[in-house]
Amino acid sequence: MALIELQDVRRTFTVRAKAGRLRREKREVRAVDGLSFTVDAGECVGYIGPNGAGKSTTIKMLTGILVPSSGRLRVAGVDPARERTRLAQRIGVVFGQRTTLWWDLPLRDSYELARRIYRIPDARYRANLDRCVELLDLAALLDTPVRQLSLGQRMRGDLAAALLHDPQVLYLDEPTIGLDVVSKGRVREFLREVNTQQGTTVLLTTHDLTDIEQLCGRVMVIDHGRVVYDGGLDGLHAAGESERTLVVDLAEARPAIAVPGARVVKVEGPRQWLAFPAQQSAAPIVAAVADRYPLVDLSVREPAIEDVIARMYAEVAIG
């Protein structure tokens, strides 16, 4: 069942840009430019793309904060811009860059306000709060004013606030930004639990690809407001024409060697780096090197997903 549906959704902004020394002229920015996709109930989808791609604009439209310029949009059967209040019961949002908590109030009071705003029944509120407090280790922080919390603590507090009313969909816009490795791990663990145990549908925007690797079965890459890739992480390697690297140590330093099926990308003394297509076997290349040159040692490096994505972003920018 599709929980999120977009059909040819567009959103433009009019900005005043400098044109010459004194003149300013109006210019249209197409932040989202014909987006169509669906997300099924229970999915955890990574929504990634370079800066300015239109990710936050999409999420703002999906929460009803922004109205689309055109196109059709439905979340849990609701048109977000028209029925914001009805939608609010069905969604939870976390913006990593800013908090939805009351700055001067203790966490506990923010949660209490959420309980009233969403009219959460007592038993359900208790159960959800207890679960979040336990999983996010919030017990010691409940009476601390939000402004005194560290970034990682505040983020955990925000996650709990977004989930107290049992939303069907959780939008996360850079939930791990600025967090240390341990805090990131804890947030990811919590999100996995929410997605797999509670069955909450998750749409996750992040620049940290480890978030995606650890949580998302599906990833959508967007650029210039359009979908440029939609599929599994594995497919991304193929689509990005990713390469593996064979690192060889020869008996002595020599100029770049010649081996069919691979190209030398770096030479450092006796060590040379040979790139070859990720889906090909390394065996024939190793054999060819050993056959022609005095080989001392070797290792194969898997392509980093970062490199694949970086290349993909670069290609999109040029193309």
Ligand SMILES: Nc1ncnc2c1ncn2[C@@H]1O[C@H](COP(=O)(O)OP(=O)(O)OP(=O)(O)O)[C@@H](O)[C@H]1O
């Ligand atoms: N309120 C606004 N007024 C004018 N232009 C805007 C507004 N909001 C976004 N834009 C423009 O729309 C485009 C998409 O912005 P958006 O914030 O959706 O990008 P993003 O993918 O979230 O990027 P980032 O990774 O940097 O967060 C950008 O060119 C941005 O400058």
Ligand SMILES: [Mg+2]
């Ligand atoms: Mg953004």
